[in-house]
Amino acid sequence: MSELDPEDGKLVTLARASRARESSLEGAAIRDGRGRTYVAATVALPSLQLSALRLAVAMAVSSGADTLEAAVVVGDGLAIDPDDLAAVRDLAGAGIPVFQAGPDGTLRSTVAT
Numbered sequence: 001m002s003e004l005d006p007e008d009g010k011l012v013t014l015a016r017a018s019r020a021r022e023s024s025l026e027g028a029a030i031r032d033g034r035g036r037t038y039v040a041a042t043v044a045l046p047s048l049q050l051s052a053l054r055l056a057v058a059m060a061v062s063s064g065a066d067t068l069e070a071a072v073v074v075g076d077g078l079a080i081d082p083d084d085l086a087a088v089r090d091l092a093g094a095g096i097p098v099f100q101a102g103p104d105g106t107l108r109s110t111v112a113t
Contacts, residue, residue, distance in 0.1 A: 028052035068092035
């Protein structure tokens with residue numbers, strides 16, 4: 001995490017904790033324009049499937065967020081779904097960094113929306 005700004009490092013910690021707490025495939029954390037954070041884990045029910053990142057974006061929108069500063073996805077290394085990136089873009093516009101980290105918190109990649 002040394003390559004991340006300290007505030008983005010906090011997002012990695014929150015996403016890792018969410019993933020571990022729920023024993024899910026992914027954990028995500030986002031920070032809105034006011035500095036509030038939203039943390040989510042993958043939802044995998046028979047009738048509802050949501051990625052951690054889409055759920056975090058939905059939580060931010062339902063809480064009144066109108067912009068994002070950064071997003072983090074923690075998982076086993078699968079590429080971030082383009083539809084997840086679209087959800088971030090819908091709220092934040094282009095250019096918001098989406099950091100992808102491994103389960104140990106090591107930064108693997110950064111994608112700009």
